[in-house]
Amino acid sequence: MYTNVTYREIEGRSPQYFILLAVVGVFIALGLCAAYYMEHNGHHVTGMSNQIVWGMPHVFAVFLILAASGALNIASVASVFERTMYKPLARMSGLVAIASLAGGLTVLILDLGRPDRLVLAMVTYNFKSIFAWNVFLYTGLFGIVGFYLWSMMDSRYGMRFYKPAAFATFLWRLALTTGTGSIFGFLVARDAYNSAIMAPLFIAMSFAFGKAVFILILITTCHFTGRSLGRVVLFRLQRLMGIVLAATGYFVIVQHLTNLYMAERQMVEMFILFGGNVYSFLFWVLQIIVGTIAPLILLLYPRLGGNLGAIVLASILVVMGGFAQIYTIIIGGQAFPLSLFPGMDVSSTAFDATIGPYIPTLPEVLLGFSGFAVMVGIVMIAMTALRFLPLSLSDSVVDPDHLHEILDQEDGAVGDAEAKNFT
Amino acid sequence: MSTRCTCAETCQQAGSVPRRSLSCTTCTRTTGGSESTKTVGTMVSRRCAITGALSAFVVSHGVFLLLSKVVAAKPADQSVSRTIRWGLLVDVTKCTEGCSSCVDACREEHGWTGFGRPATDPQWIRKLFLKDRATGYAVSLPIMCQHCEFPPCVDVCPTGASFRRADGIVLVDRHICIGCRYCMMACPYNARSFVHETPRNQQPHTPRGKGCVESCTLCAHRIDHDRPLACVERCTELGHQALLFGNLNDPRSDISQRLASYASVRVRPDLRTNPGIYYQGL
Numbered sequence: 001m002y003t004n005v006t007y008r009e010i011e012g013r014s015p016q017y018f019i020l021l022a023v024v025g026v027f028i029a030l031g032l033c034a035a036y037y038m039e040h041n042g043h044h045v046t047g048m049s050n051q052i053v054w055g056m057p058h059v060f061a062v063f064l065i066l067a068a069s070g071a072l073n074i075a076s077v078a079s080v081f082e083r084t085m086y087k088p089l090a091r092m093s094g095l096v097a098i099a100s101l102a103g104g105l106t107v108l109i110l111d112l113g114r115p116d117r118l119v120l121a122m123v124t125y126n127f128k129s130i131f132a133w134n135v136f137l138y139t140g141l142f143g144i145v146g147f148y149l150w151s152m153m154d155s156r157y158g159m160r161f162y163k164p165a166a167f168a169t170f171l172w173r174l175a176l177t178t179g180t181g182s183i184f185g186f187l188v189a190r191d192a193y194n195s196a197i198m199a200p201l202f203i204a205m206s207f208a209f210g211k212a213v214f215i216l217i218l219i220t221t222c223h224f225t226g227r228s229l230g231r232v233v234l235f236r237l238q239r240l241m242g243i244v245l246a247a248t249g250y251f252v253i254v255q256h257l258t259n260l261y262m263a264e265r266q267m268v269e270m271f272i273l274f275g276g277n278v279y280s281f282l283f284w285v286l287q288i289i290v291g292t293i294a295p296l297i298l299l300l301y302p303r304l305g306g307n308l309g310a311i312v313l314a315s316i317l318v319v320m321g322g323f324a325q326i327y328t329i330i331i332g333g334q335a336f337p338l339s340l341f342p343g344m345d346v347s348s349t350a351f352d353a354t355i356g357p358y359i360p361t362l363p364e365v366l367l368g369f370s371g372f373a374v375m376v377g378i379v380m381i382a383m384t385a386l387r388f389l390p391l392s393l394s395d396s397v398v399d400p401d402h403l404h405e406i407l408d409q410e411d412g413a414v415g416d417a418e419a420k421n422f423t
Numbered sequence: 424m425s426t427r428c429t430c431a432e433t434c435q436q437a438g439s440v441p442r443r444s445l446s447c448t449t450c451t452r453t454t455g456g457s458e459s460t461k462t463v464g465t466m467v468s469r470r471c472a473i474t475g476a477l478s479a480f481v482v483s484h485g486v487f488l489l490l491s492k493v494v495a496a497k498p499a500d501q502s503v504s505r506t507i508r509w510g511l512l513v514d515v516t517k518c519t520e521g522c523s524s525c526v527d528a529c530r531e532e533h534g535w536t537g538f539g540r541p542a543t544d545p546q547w548i549r550k551l552f553l554k555d556r557a558t559g560y561a562v563s564l565p566i567m568c569q570h571c572e573f574p575p576c577v578d579v580c581p582t583g584a585s586f587r588r589a590d591g592i593v594l595v596d597r598h599i600c601i602g603c604r605y606c607m608m609a610c611p612y613n614a615r616s617f618v619h620e621t622p623r624n625q626q627p628h629t630p631r632g633k634g635c636v637e638s639c640t641l642c643a644h645r646i647d648h649d650r651p652l653a654c655v656e657r658c659t660e661l662g663h664q665a666l667l668f669g670n671l672n673d674p675r676s677d678i679s680q681r682l683a684s685y686a687s688v689r690v691r692p693d694l695r696t697n698p699g700i701y702y703q704g705l
Contacts, residue, residue: 039634041620042618042619042620042621042633042634043543043617043619043634044538044540044543044619044620049542049543049619050542050543050544050545050546050607050613050615050616050617050619051542051613053604053607053608053617054604054608112601112602112603112634113600113601113602113603113604113617113618113633113634113635113636114600114601114602114632114634114635115601115602117599117600117601117602118601120582120599120601121581121582121601121603124582124583124599125581125582125583126577126578126580126581126582126583128578128579129578129579129580129581129605130579131579131580131581131603131605132581132582135581183605186579186609187575187579187608187609188575188609188611188694189575189609189610189611189612189691189694190608334608338611338612338613340551340566340611340612340613340690340691341551341553341690343555343556343557344553344554344555344556345553345554345555345556346551346552346553347551347552348549348550348551348552348566349523349526349541349546349549349550350541350546350549350613351541351542352549352551352566352613357542
C-alpha cells in the first residue's frame with residue numbers, strides 16, 4: 001500500500017534554509033572554539049573537577065546518543081513490528097539516528113583530555129571495558145544504519161536485505177543502549193549507579209527522548225518544506241511516545257524504590273530525592289512534573305489526540321525532562337561523596353565526605369549545543385542530497401485503507417479529534 | 424622507550440635496557456678489558472696477557488657485582504616478577520593527626536604541585552581524619568591508590584592505559600591515556616586525579632601530561648632501584664614508623680610478619696578488589 005509514497009529531497013534553496021544552516025554553523029564554530037579553549041587551558045576552566053569528572057558535555061552527549069537509538073525505533077516499529085503506517089518515516093528515522101549519534105560523539109570526543117589521541121581508542125582496546133565495547137557499538141551503528149537505509153532506498157538491489165537489516169539494526173540499537181546504560185551500571189563503587197536496571201532504564205529513556213527529538217525534527221521539516229502531515233501519523237506518534245514515556249517513568253520508580261530499599265543506598269537516594277538541592281529540584285520539577293506527568297497528559301489525554309500543539313509541547317517537555325534526568329543521574333551521582341569508611345565521620349584536605357560542587361560553565365554548554373548543531377546540520381544537508389522524506393504524509397498517503405480507525409478502536413482511543421493537515 | 428645495548432656479545436646485560444635514562448655501565452668496563460687484551464697481546468708475553476685479562480675480568484665483574492647490589496633490585500633486563508606483590512601497611516596508631524609529611528614527600532618526589540585550586544589540583548595521596556560515630560574513636564590516616572589485585576580502574580579503561588604490573592603496582596600509561604576519566608568514576612577510593620592544567624615542576628622519573636589521569640605509582644621508579652618509597656622514607660626519617668613497605672608474597676618479609684601478628688583491615692573489602700594497602704589500628 002506504500003507504492004504510492006513518493007520520497008523527495010528538500011530543495012534547500014530557501015532563505016530560511018540558509019539562515020538555519022548559518023545558525024547551525026555558528027553553533028558548531030562556537031563549540032569548536034569552546035573545545036579549543038578547554039583543551040588549550042586545561043579542564044580547570046570548566047566546572048568539572050576531580051570530584052565531578054563528567055560534566056555538562058557528558059549530559060549532552062548521553063542525551064544525543066540515547067536520542068539516536070530512540071529515533072531509530074520509528075524504523076524498527078515499521079519493519080520489525082510490522083506497523084506499516086510508520087514505514088514512510090523509516091528513512092528519516094535512520095537519518096536522525098546517524099546524525100544524533102554523530103552529534104553526541106562529537107561532544108564526547110571533544111571533551112576528552114586528549115582528543116588528539118582518538119585514534120588510540122580505535123586501535124588499542126581493553127575488551128573488559130564497556131567503554132571499549134561502546135566504541136564498537138557506536139561506530140557499528142553508523143555502518144549498520146547506513147546499510148539499513150540503503151536497503152530501504154535502493155529498490156533494485158537493497159530491498160532483499162531490508163528485513164535482515166531491520167532486525168540487525170533493532171538488535172544493535174538495543175545492545176548500544178544497553179552498553180550506554182552499563183557505563184553507569186558497571187560502576188561498582190558508586191551507590192547512585194551500580195545497578196543492572198541502568199540498562200533497561202536507558203533503553204526506555206532512549207525510546208522517549210529519541211521519539212521527542214524525531215517528532216520535533218519531522219514537524220519542523222514538514223512546516224518549512226510545505227509537506228502535509230496528517231492526523232494519522234501525528235496521532236500514532238503521539239500515542240507511541242506516551243507509552244514509552246510511561247515505561248520510562250516505570251523504570252525510574254523501580255530504580256529509586258530499589259535504592260531506597262537498600263540501607264547502604266538510602267543516603268544517596270535521600271540526597272537526590274529530598275536533599276533540597278539542585279538535583280532534587282531537577283528531579284521533581286523538571287524530570288517528574290515537567291518531563292513526565294505533563295507530557296503524559298498531553299500525549300495520552302483522549303481529547304488531545306492528534307493535536308499538533310499538544311504533540312510539539314509534549315516533545316519539548318520530554319526533551320527538557322530528559323536533560324534534567326541525565327543531569328541528575330550523571331552529575332548528582334558524582335556529587336554524592338564516596339563512602340570509604342561506613343559508620344565514620346570523615347574529613348580530609350581533598351573533599352572527602354563533602355558534596356562535590358559543580359556549576360556548568362559557558363564553554364561546556366556551548367560544546368554541548370554544538371552537538372545538537374551537528375545533528376541538525378547533518379539532517380539538513382543529507383535531506384537535500386537524498387530522498388529521506390515523502391512528499392506528503394497526509395492521511396490518504398500514509399493510510400489509504402483507513403487502518404488507523406481499526407487500530408484506534410483497538411487502542412480505545414476516541415477518534416473525535418479533527419484531522420489536521422499541517423502545511 | 425627501550426634502547427638496545429650495543430655490546431650484546433660481551434655484556435651480561437645484553438638485551439633491552441628498560442629505561443633510556445639507565446646507561447649500561449657494565450659494557451664499558453668489560454669491553455675495556457677485552458680491548459686492552461687485544462692491543463697489548465702482540466707486544467707482551469702470553470703470561471702477561473693472561474694475567475692482565477684475568478685481572479681485568481675480576482675487577483670489572485667485581486665492580487658489576489657491587490653496582491648490581493647497590494643499583495638494582497633485579498637485573499635491568501628482566502621484567503617485574505609475579506612472585507612479588509608489593510604492599511604497604513599503615514599503622515594508624517602511629518600516624519599523627521597534624522602530620523602530612525607523607526603527602527609532602529610524595530608531592531616533592533613526583534612534582535604534583537598544585538595551582539591553588541583544590542578542586543582541580545592533583546592529589547595523589549591525602550590525609551583523612553576519621554571519627555567513629557558510635558564510640559568517638561578518632562584516627563588519621565593517608566589514602567592513596569590502593570593498588571588492588573582486581574582494580575576497577577583497569578577494568579573500565581577503554582585503551583588499557585590503566586594497567587597492573589605483575590608485581591601488583593597499578594599504573595597509568597600516559598602514552599595511551601585519552602583522558603576519558605572513566606577510571607576516576609570507577610575508582611572506589613577517589614584516588615585518581617585528572618591533570619587539569621599544564622604540569623610544572625616535572626620530575627624526570629615521573630612524566631606527567633595535561634589531559635591525562637594519574638595516581639600514586641607506589642614509587643615504582645624507586646622500587647625498581649631498590650630504594651624505599653618517598654612517603655615511607657619520610658615517615659621513617661621523622662621517627663613515626665607509621666608506614667611499612669614490603670613484599671606481601673614473602674612470608675619472611677617484615678610486612679607479612681606484622682600482618683600475620685596483628686589484625687588489619689583494608690578499605691572497602693566488600694568490593695573484593697583485594698587492595699595491596701593494609702591499615703592497622705582502625
